[in-house]
Amino acid sequence: MTKLAQIIVDVPLMQTDKPFSYRIPEDLIELTQVGSRVHVPFGRGNRLLQGFVVAIAEQENLVETTELKDIQEVLDLEPVLNSEQIALADEMRKTVFSYKISLLRSMIPSLLNSNYDKLLEAVEGTPQDIRQNLLGDKPSISFSNLSDQDQRLAQRLVKQGLLKLTYLAQDKKTQKTEKWYRVNQARLAELEVPARAKKREALKEFLDQQTEGGRYKELLEDYSREQIAFFVEQGGLEIYEVVVNRSDAYFDQVEKTEFLSLNAQQAEVVERITSRIGQASVPFLLEGITGSGKTEVYLHIIDRVLKEGKTAIVLVPEISLTPQMTNRFISRFGDQVAIMHSGLSDGEKYDEWCKIKSGQAKVVVGARSAIFAPLENIGAIIIDEEHEATYKQESNPRYHARDVALLRAKHHQAVLVLGSATPSIESRARASKGVYEFLELSQRANPQAKIPEVEILDFRDYIGQQELSNYTPLLLDKIKDRLAKGEQVVLMLNRRGFSSFIMCRECSYVDQCPNCDISLTLHMDTKSMNCHYCGYQKGIPRTCPNCQSASIRYYGTGTQKAYDELQEALPEARILRMDVDTTRKKGAHEAILAKFGAHEADILLGTQMIAKGLDFPNVTLVGVLNADTSLNLPDFRASERTFQLLTQVAGRAGRADKPGEVLIQTYNPNHYAIQLAKRQDYEAFYKHEMAVRRQLNYPPYFYTVGLTLSHKDEEFVIQKSYEILRFLKEHLSDKVQILGPTPKPIARTHKLYHYQLILKYRFEDQLEATLNAILDLTQEPANKDLRLIIDHEPQNVM
Known part of the structure; x- marks a missing residue:
């Protein structure tokens, strides 16, 4: 009886997007398991490739297996993927138009895909x-x-x-090891130490009592390296290295906390959700106003899950949210928690993955990719701030964590909780149709904490009256008042860098990236002009490159410019800036938030990363410097994103006993997204936005698929776009609306031209087959430099 393995090889092409059969040699039968990585010969040259075993079968007819090649090596002693993950990749392949190998690779730490x-x-x-x-x-x-x-x-x-x-x-710099010692008591007893060597004698007496050994650095606190080396050379002491869990530092200094009492609303929500654990049930949409205590509800749900012997996954949308969120979970559940997000090094991610795989971790808290955590017996999956676009991966494979969570929750009969103060329009619509079960928290967890007063400031009323471009006189007065009271302020500007662009007043030249159709951004900290798409960088021009005029000026604004203006206006204020540029270094998020939380700063100024999830009781004023930044983008979700952002950032004010106030500066004070954000009225916004979406045939009334084609030659990519258009019209029904092809709003990046088509449909039987056929067409030799992205339900059309 010959054993055969079905293996997906690590070649992301349509031709290899299927399992290949390999013989399992007799001496590898015991080691070859479903979910393991193996090395196999592939292709005419029989080069060794990595692959994943996705099935094992027996073959009685030896004649039929003579042409098959043998597995050369098993790379894992235990499978890195379980059967659920392999089945999950099969399901995802139907809507995530990415090859199976890419899906499987995304489920394991990058360390296992590296050298x-x-x-x-x-x-x-x-x-x-x-x-x-x-x-x-x-x-x-x-x-x-x-x-x-x-x-x-x-x-x-x-x-x-x-x-x-x-x-x-293999690069030693990425390892974290620690030196330990163990004592050879028999050899130590034989050693004679000269009477005059008092320190050696003392060390020998100390080692004589050390039956279990200890850390080498603790020996160095009392004894010199030379004294220790004497016992090593004589065989009485052995120094060795052990691998240390590189993520342990995240668990240090977190004090244990007790569960808080729930109010009646919270308790009812916890009971309704936990009563469904282990049953086939619909997902829950938990709409809770800012400050309503959603996190405490999550903690109580997971406590119940753990008591039932099950495990849980909690997703948060951004790194900036993880310090406070992870600390709350670690303080309740200790080392049962594993953390997974992009702020960790590859080694730290691997250590946490091992912690989960071994069963030590029962609760995984992390960003998008944590949805693939190899937990068994899952009882609950919680997605906090479920509306956030960051749950959709924008690179291959383009999965949405919510869709993966639905599949995993169904498999485990786990409860799935989608929580937000401002749910996505699609999720709220599903709740209205009974696809999700709707739950609501309409009051703040702290009875003394009131919803903040929100005031809209029309920027147009202050034209010519304000000395600073980012701050109206009223906002400055409010900030000064809070500083005098010893209270704290959060200011949000949804940009980074010093200014949007530089322009010549003589010839209107705008300094643009040579690789992308976008203006360069001025960064004063590095004294450079940067492209935020391809990374191009150059020095700041002092004269116009086009007409050599000295009349070159900076236009627009950014967090750095807003910081400088505020520091000049309020020199006594202690200001922290939090944006992509100030949080590049590892641990920068935690450091900035810890400093602000310890009241070592009066003002936290940042981009939208400060808008969500932060809980500082001394913050009584929130200022939005320009509410219009995301409002006028060419994206049908622009109004929704603006409403969500303003509602979320307003929720940072008045979260404790002191009343909060919010000032929103805008040039569009009458826009419905801004007016309804002022009232904190999500339900009214939902009804208004649904009417707009229905009229324009956009989600949730229609599904969408985005196809983006990219090439260095614009004429070539236009030609291929129209070929794709014809193919779509030939193979899809008239029920599918096709928009385009058109250049993307930012039509050129990384020296490539981008054209897109948008499909809108309600039902279409031939969609999956047609899109897979297009994927296949783009791999023909004539199209080898053509890039194609197929994005199911794109979150951005920029």
């Missing part, structure tokens, strides 16, 4: 002969340095729990 080595080390209690035969006198050894026979022996011993396997970067 990393496998390191073997003995675990405590390993028989001495095994240690000696495989590791010799070393505490650990590279797996690749063993002979083939010893590798197979080591794999079996790892499966038996006698050896430990760790993946480490």
